[in-house]
Amino acid sequence: MILTVTLNPAYDMTYRMERFERGREHRVLSVEQRIGGKGINVTRVLNQLGKYSRATGFADHIFAAAAELELPVDFVHALPWVRRTVVISESGDGTATALWEPGARVGDPYAVDQLLVRVAGLLPDTGGMVVSGSLPGGVGDSVPAQLARTALAAGVPTVCDVDGRALRMAAEVPGVVLMPNRDELERLTGAPAATAEQVVSAVRPLLDRGVRAVIATRGADGMIAVTGSGAWSAALPEPVSGNPTGAGDAAAAAVIAALAADSEPDWPALLTDAVATSAAAVVIPLAGEIDRTLRDRLTPTVVVTALSDTARETAS
Numbered sequence: 001m002i003l004t005v006t007l008n009p010a011y012d013m014t015y016r017m018e019r020f021e022r023g024r025e026h027r028v029l030s031v032e033q034r035i036g037g038k039g040i041n042v043t044r045v046l047n048q049l050g051k052y053s054r055a056t057g058f059a060d061h062i063f064a065a066a067a068e069l070e071l072p073v074d075f076v077h078a079l080p081w082v083r084r085t086v087v088i089s090e091s092g093d094g095t096a097t098a099l100w101e102p103g104a105r106v107g108d109p110y111a112v113d114q115l116l117v118r119v120a121g122l123l124p125d126t127g128g129m130v131v132s133g134s135l136p137g138g139v140g141d142s143v144p145a146q147l148a149r150t151a152l153a154a155g156v157p158t159v160c161d162v163d164g165r166a167l168r169m170a171a172e173v174p175g176v177v178l179m180p181n182r183d184e185l186e187r188l189t190g191a192p193a194a195t196a197e198q199v200v201s202a203v204r205p206l207l208d209r210g211v212r213a214v215i216a217t218r219g220a221d222g223m224i225a226v227t228g229s230g231a232w233s234a235a236l237p238e239p240v241s242g243n244p245t246g247a248g249d250a251a252a253a254a255v256i257a258a259l260a261a262d263s264e265p266d267w268p269a270l271l272t273d274a275v276a277t278s279a280a281a282v283v284i285p286l287a288g289e290i291d292r293t294l295r296d297r298l299t300p301t302v303v304v305t306a307l308s309d310t311a312r313e314t315a316s
Helices: 038-048 061-068 111-125 143-153 164-170 182-189 196-208 247-261 267-282 292-301 310-315
Strands: 002-006 010-017 030-036 053-059 073-077 083-090 096-100 128-132 158-161 213-217 223-227 230-235 303-307
Touching: 002 038, 002 111, 002 143, 002 247, 030 038, 030 061, 038 053, 038 128, 038 247, 053 061, 053 111, 061 073, 073 111, 111 143, 128 143, 128 247, 143 158, 143 164, 158 247, 164 182, 182 196, 182 213, 196 213, 196 223, 196 230, 196 303, 213 247, 213 267, 223 267, 230 267, 247 267, 267 292, 267 303
Parallel strands: 002 053, 002 128, 010 083, 053 073, 128 158
Antiparallel strands: 010 030, 083 096, 213 223, 223 230, 230 303
16 A cells, blocks of 8 residues: 555646636636545555555545545544635646645644554555645644654655655655655755756755655656666656646656555656656646556656766765
């Protein structure tokens, strides 16, 4: 089993229209709503890939009941209500505009302790864990790091896809795998990360402090993985267009699936699968789903390049 943790879930709403313009009334072509949140999207993709996954985290009773109709879940009922995220998807050119609500505040002072106990109880049957997404009010930035430490102490490989101070604290956990995008990586390291060389240089101090790997997601430019054994970039020859909202979650699903299957993964192969799976999510209007046929077709086209690590070579 692979466990995902979503601390700030959401009802994902997608409005489809021909074209969106500020200051105008619009006729919406269609509306779709589903339970969501980054970790829940990871669970969905994992189940599509044939990997059994269970979602946990915080929810209210209504959201948890809806989730149980679709997915294996085990939520702590600590939220008074669950937020919404809105994606406006334009059919004309594929542009997607996203609006994220902040979410409710967790008022129960014991909610985090309950979640830590819940996760600890699930770890003996868990092959990998993903902690992803934003934090609701009332939940400290240290919680993703606490969850990661608990899992890694039990020998469970763990991916953290968080931001801000939560990401900085997760980066202090030995053995964790981080999956920041460019902006998140630059905020974390205080260094530019526009080029592949800059990404490798920015990431190296994190690995020196104990991070197992950093997989930097770069949108249409693919991904870069930096580990103790090397660094690689991977990208498609031509990017696909569509809704990128769930692309990072699909990539996280591919990464944790590989880490759960092999304690010493083939990192270029892992990166190849992550890029293809991410692209297969972009073409689907709703986050949390992939086009498996497209994923299979794209995988052999992914271009992987070994990167030099100047700082590491100089130190050696």
